[in-house]
Amino acid sequence: xxxxxxxxxxxxxxxxxxxxxxxxxxxxxxxxxxxxxxxxxxxxxxxxxxxxxxxxxxxxxxxxxxxxxxxxxxxxxxxxxxxxxxxxxxxxxxxxxxxxxxxxxxxxxxxxxxxxxxxxxxxxxxxxxxxxxxxxxxxxxxxxxxxxxxxxxxxxxxxxxxxxxxxxxxxxxxxxxxxxxxxxxxxxxxxxxxxxxxxxxxxxxxxxxxxxxxxxxxxxxxxxxxxxxxxxxxxxxxxxxxxxxxxxxxxxxxxxxxxxxxxxxxxxxxxxxxxxxxxxxxxxxxxxxxxxxxxxxxxxxxxxxxxxxxxxxxxxxxxxxxxxxxxxxxxxxxxxxxxxxxxxxxxxxxxxxxxxxxxxxxxxxxxxxxxxxxxxxxxxxxxxxxxxxxxxxxxxxxxxxxxxxxxxxxxxxxxxxxxxxxxxxxxxxxxxxxxxxxxxxxxxxxxxxxxxxxxxxxxxxxxxxxxxxxxxxxxxxxxxxxxxxxxxxxxxxxxxxxxxxxxxxx
Amino acid sequence: xxxxxxxxxxxxxxxxxxxxxxxxxxxxxxxxxxxxxxxxxxxxxxxxxxxxxxxxxxxxxxxxxxxxxxxxxxxxxxxxxxxxxxxxxxxxxxxxxxxxxxxxxxxxxxxxxxxxxxxxxxxxxxxxxxxxxxxxxxxxxxxxxxxxxxxxxxxxxxxxxxxxxxxxxxxxxxxxxxxxxxxxxxxxxxxxxxxxxxxxxxxxxxxxxxxxxxxxxxxxxxxxxxxxxxxxxxxxxxxxxxxxxxxxxxxxxxxxxxxxxxxxx
Numbered sequence: 001x002x003x004x005x006x007x008x009x010x011x012x013x014x015x016x017x018x019x020x021x022x023x024x025x026x027x028x029x030x031x032x033x034x035x036x037x038x039x040x041x042x043x044x045x046x047x048x049x050x051x052x053x054x055x056x057x058x059x060x061x062x063x064x065x066x067x068x069x070x071x072x073x074x075x076x077x078x079x080x081x082x083x084x085x086x087x088x089x090x091x092x093x094x095x096x097x098x099x100x101x102x103x104x105x106x107x108x109x110x111x112x113x114x115x116x117x118x119x120x121x122x123x124x125x126x127x128x129x130x131x132x133x134x135x136x137x138x139x140x141x142x143x144x145x146x147x148x149x150x151x152x153x154x155x156x157x158x159x160x161x162x163x164x165x166x167x168x169x170x171x172x173x174x175x176x177x178x179x180x181x182x183x184x185x186x187x188x189x190x191x192x193x194x195x196x197x198x199x200x201x202x203x204x205x206x207x208x209x210x211x212x213x214x215x216x217x218x219x220x221x222x223x224x225x226x227x228x229x230x231x232x233x234x235x236x237x238x239x240x241x242x243x244x245x246x247x248x249x250x251x252x253x254x255x256x257x258x259x260x261x262x263x264x265x266x267x268x269x270x271x272x273x274x275x276x277x278x279x280x281x282x283x284x285x286x287x288x289x290x291x292x293x294x295x296x297x298x299x300x301x302x303x304x305x306x307x308x309x310x311x312x313x314x315x316x317x318x319x320x321x322x323x324x325x326x327x328x329x330x331x332x333x334x335x336x337x338x339x340x341x342x343x344x345x346x347x348x349x350x351x352x353x354x355x356x357x358x359x360x361x362x363x364x365x366x367x368x369x370x371x372x373x374x375x376x377x378x379x380x381x382x383x384x385x386x387x388x389x390x391x392x393x394x395x396x397x398x399x400x401x402x403x404x405x406x407x408x409x410x411x412x413x414x415x416x417x418x419x420x421x422x423x424x425x426x427x428x429x430x431x432x433x434x435x436x437x438x439x440x441x442x443x444x445x446x447x448x449x450x451x452x453x454x455x456x457x458x459x460x461x462x463x464x465x466x467x468x469x470x471x472x473x474x475x476x477x478x479x480x481x482x483x484x485x486x487x488x489x490x491x492x493x494x495x496x497x498x499x500x501x502x503x504x505x506x
Numbered sequence: 507x508x509x510x511x512x513x514x515x516x517x518x519x520x521x522x523x524x525x526x527x528x529x530x531x532x533x534x535x536x537x538x539x540x541x542x543x544x545x546x547x548x549x550x551x552x553x554x555x556x557x558x559x560x561x562x563x564x565x566x567x568x569x570x571x572x573x574x575x576x577x578x579x580x581x582x583x584x585x586x587x588x589x590x591x592x593x594x595x596x597x598x599x600x601x602x603x604x605x606x607x608x609x610x611x612x613x614x615x616x617x618x619x620x621x622x623x624x625x626x627x628x629x630x631x632x633x634x635x636x637x638x639x640x641x642x643x644x645x646x647x648x649x650x651x652x653x654x655x656x657x658x659x660x661x662x663x664x665x666x667x668x669x670x671x672x673x674x675x676x677x678x679x680x681x682x683x684x685x686x687x688x689x690x691x692x693x694x695x696x697x698x699x700x701x702x703x704x705x706x707x708x709x710x711x712x713x714x715x716x717x718x719x720x721x722x723x724x725x726x727x728x729x730x731x732x733x734x735x736x737x738x739x740x741x742x743x744x745x746x747x748x749x750x751x752x753x754x755x756x757x758x759x760x761x762x763x764x765x766x767x768x769x770x771x
Contacts (some may be wrong), residue, residue: 047714336664359658360610360635365650367637377636379622391622393636413745418595422620445591486711488581488719488744503621505719505744506582506592 002147022068145221171197248287248326276303279336292344455479517759557731558704603628609660666690
């Protein structure tokens with residue numbers, strides 16, 4: 001069986017990221033000789049005449065008004081995703097492989113018995129793939145070459161071909177279905193051989209002399225005289241440890257003890273593989289199936305195989321397990337692993353040489369497992385003058401960003417407050433003259449006289465972000481003011497002459 | 507052979523360090539070590555050491571709150587009749603940066619998270635972690651305690667609102683055992699709350715003519731340490747230099763140093 005995913009890069013992206021604007025037209029672009037060129041497009045763009053190889057400007061002109069989402073083309077990620085999808089299809093057939101570009105090959109010999117017939121197997125697979133949100137065309141044929149050609153080039157999107165129908169199904173296909181070198185294909189087209197049936201009318205000896213042996217091999221594959229084996233993907237076996245009890249266990253201590261032992265086994269297996277767990281799943285099977293299987297998942301901020309640390313994360317989760325009718329089986333599985341270089345431990349490590357990453361990761365894991373992933377954040381400075389955009393906090397996840405970005409022109413340390421109010425709080429200000437010095441400030445229900453003011457410092461908004469270029473967002477005038485009690489505040493006046501307190505020095 | 511010798515020397519060094527650390531920790535709180543003060547020793551050059559509060563020598567003194575202790579800074583009043591308060595963020599950043607090293611600094615509680623552009627001093631931006639434990643005091647205490655006990659953490663700055671005696675004792679013991687600096691920001695209403703902190707400071711805004719934020723730090727108490735009266739009140743000033751905060755004049759009975767005379771060309 002061959003599956004062909006005509007919009008794989010687009011579908012993959014849509015599946016992974018979702019879409020902020022569902023009705024937007026999606027384009028994937030890559031750089032080619034300094035130009036942005038369309039590499040893939042969604043169905044709606046194809047309807048309006050956008051073709052791969054066009055420049056982005058040309059495509060935009062064809063699409064006219066309306067939302068267009070442009071994303072960089074990532075062939076490596078597409079290939080990796082295809083491999084993962086091939087592993088997923090191992091549930092239908094024992095042999096499956098990615099068939100780049102944008103295809104999958106499955107050896108379904110004998111599998112039809114499980115589903116009743118080949119037709120039902122084909123329908124089942126297509127439905128499952130479509131549930132993933134992917135556009136798919138599929139064909140079942142006696143050989144891989146043939147299935148591949150039919151899935152990609154036959155007018156119908158779903159085909160089931162037996163050996164007797166094979167020549168009839170193959171003959172109307174274009175010569176590109178032979179998957180030949182571009183030169184040979186061009187040579188065939190040059191002499192007017194557009195379709196397979198035209199090639200088949202010629203004597204084989206002449207074909208070899210004119211176009212090479214490869215053409216004959218491909219023709220034989222297509223007609224079912226020769227087949228090629230599929231180099232199947234292998235299922236990734238996660239490190240796991242399991243304990244099955246002789247009968248239902250209701251003692252809390254026994255479950256605790258068994259889980260701890262299993263963690264030790266799992267850590268041993270991880271050590272043999274030279275990796276650490278980043279995702280852990282615990283499964284508790286009750287003795288009575290009606291009670292329902294209890295599952296707990298853990299995410300770690302970095303790879304880990306330290307039993308003590310894992311236990312400190314697992315132990316609180318155990319308390320959620322309902323022992324009710326008794327537990328019969330416990331399974332621990334490291335669903336996600338990452339390579340973990342053997343660490344140099346011991347006395348010659350330089351103390352205080354750098355931040356102790358494993359210890360930090362352990363603390364972060366413990367806090368995140370109790371309070372959620374968004375509970376531990378890292379302060380970050382962005383390279384922008386807009387105060388609320390410059391100060392950000394990003395979650396500490398295992399996909400750790402390397403070096404933080406430093407602003408090229410950081411603000412003077414004294415000119416920015418120690419606490420930024422988000423959102424800014426509105427205030428009332430009395431001025432001596434329309435543009436004159438600030439006299440009083442009323443904020444948070446309290447009126448204060450102003451002793452000193454420094455400013456204005458004008459900060460302009462980001463005019464290049466979506467605003468009308470003819471009318472840039474108004475600038476803000478910032479003042480540092482001191483009230484009579486000596487407290488310093490950061491005030492600003494916006495374009496509509498309203499006043500806000502944006503921060504304070506504490 | 508060479509490696510074995512290295513191992514031996516390394517072990518001996520470690521044992522020695524541990525013993526010294528243990529002796530120092532015992533001396534720091536409570537144990538009278540000299541006649542100069544309770545648990546305090548004056549060193550040549552005028553440096554005051556071996557206590558929760560360390561003061562640099564000479565005419566350019568600086569204030570350091572020592573590692574292994576719990577320090578409380580009672581924050582600034584804000585809002586009508588003190589209904590709101592503000593942690594002394596600049597001072598917290600400065601004191602956390604002063605202890606040096608490369609250990610992480612953990613900020614527990616949204617109230618005391620500083621704006622990221624404040625964290626330039628001492629490379630704090632790269633080694634800061636901000637923890638949001640929610641509103642419950644129990645969770646906040648648990649997260650603070652966890653951070654204090656981590657071997658990779660050099661300082662913990664936490665929102666200490668509503669912390670009771672038992673909680674503060676737990677933090678003080680953890681700080682002492684792991685040699686971590688713990689700074690607690692507390693609201694003005696809790697100035698007289700019972701606590702096991704080694705030192706407690708009151709921070710108030712100071713009115714000056716130097717056109718930059720200034721604060722008056724008053725030492726309310728320092729356990730096991732007696733400071734001379736002139737070192738119990740400090741004027742701290744927001745600075746444009748590498749250090750976020752400077753202490754232009756450590757004296758209570760004198761106004762801070764006058765502003766430099768402006769020159770006109």
